[in-house]
Amino acid sequence: MGTLVARRSSQKESARGTASSRAVNLDAGGIHPPGKGFTLRRRLLRLARSAGQRLALVVVCLLMWELVARSGLITKALFPTPLQTWEAAKSLWRSGVVGGDLRASLGRVAVGFLIGSALGIAVGFATGVSRACNALLGPIITFLRPIPAIAVVPLSTAWFGIGQKGKYFIIAYAVVLAVWLYVHDGVARIPSVYVRVAKGYGLGRVKVLKRVLIPAAGPAIVSALRYGSSVAFLALVAAELGGAQNGIAYRLQVDSQFLQTGRIFVGLIELGVLGVSADYLIAKTGKRFVHWSTS
């Protein structure tokens, strides 16, 4: 009898225990999204740590570069050290070559990328939404996709000469295929329940496109543009090697004829930095539009 009473009271205890612990949880702010509670000091510390890590990575890379350059693995005259590369960059900058090349190359990439991605998004939506469109255009695009930009250069030269139009054409060609694939896939994967619900509430075709399909495809569009931007730089090299008077890749070719490896390194680093920057810019801007996406 006594044990029964005792057991009952302990049950009560535990019941009260769970109730109070729940109250504590609510007080602790279970409804706030995680990460908001960080103090400024902790955030600064974290920032400093990640900056330190990145700096360390750069230092390690420069050191390894220096070591490989000095090792003589590749003839020392043809493998510039970081310092020699820096000197080459400075002289290129002073002579105005870097500025001119950057302007020319960035202009080509920008125009080609804009044309290619606009077309890629439009066609991606068309083939993603409409089966008839996909039946018509899908095979054509799939046929073109394995044909690289560099293989299109001779045709471009024949059609447009070695002017700017040809460069735009080559870059846009590569970008449209890359962007189309991602956008098409993203649109085709939009859960049908979204469209169903929207149509159920009486939204017409245009509104379904604007309010449902475009936002739903948002994350895929951002991925498509990021990938498209890197493809644009690959195509830029093909375009400029196919005949140009300026530009980063044109400079690479010229410098290679004179074995100016320091200047070649500068050009390669320029391409890398531009590619990373474009990707970062698109990813950051994209995040503003698809902030709701968990991916």
Add this chain to the structure above:
Amino acid sequence: MSELPAPETAVQGSSPPGTPGHDLTSTTSEAICLEKAAVTYHSSRTGDVTTALAETNVTFEAGSFTALLGPTGCGKTTLLNAVAGFVELSGGQILIGQRQVVGPGPDRAVVLQQYALMPWMTASANVEMALERFHLHRAERAERARHALESVGLKNAAGKYPAEMSGGMQQRVALARAMAAEPSALLMDEPFGALDAITRIAMQRLLMTLWEHTSTTVVFVTHDVNEALDLAERILLMSPGPGRIVADLDLRSSSIRSDAVERDKLYQQILGYLLPG
């Protein structure tokens, strides 16, 4: 589940009737009438023809609350989707009031188990989407959405995105969206199936409150006998192979809500139908 009748406690956040402005009480309900409605599926791979819903005649009276109860494959979701206009009939017709169903329409709001909120829209924007068809001014649309959210107890969540809300909150938004469209019929497909037991009870009570205020025609698909007994005025028992209605139980004059013994009897009776042999 509890056998005791649920105490009549007020649902949290539910607004009292007569809220100023345009609240959810203006819904007009209409009857849903299935006349020899049937649905068959053709498999393009095997060429087989499956009867998902055998020829069915049934009328859901205006303002009634009917549960479609049965195991998986009994055609309850097919029946609901046919009324919603999501699947095409292979024969017969469905009437909402006097209008024949030819596709999805805003006169029938659907609430699904997976909420189906647009993740890129705030709670308020999700509800406002259902108001598009009224062609209102922006301010009035926002105001109505606010009322709808208030009526499901989400006054302060208007600016939240679905990812920032719990399942129960998301389903409340879905319910607010459905009711804001002022549908003639509310079609619910296991709407609370993904919720935990406690949230589920809260949502069931909220639904009853909303239904009592609006008297919209509700068709509620469930495979939970208790849920059907708790909510519905009428239960249609359905059975697979082919999907069809096998029993029609009118609970309006029954005493199951107050008499636990009666309720248990009916429970056993329903199980007898659903578990043959």
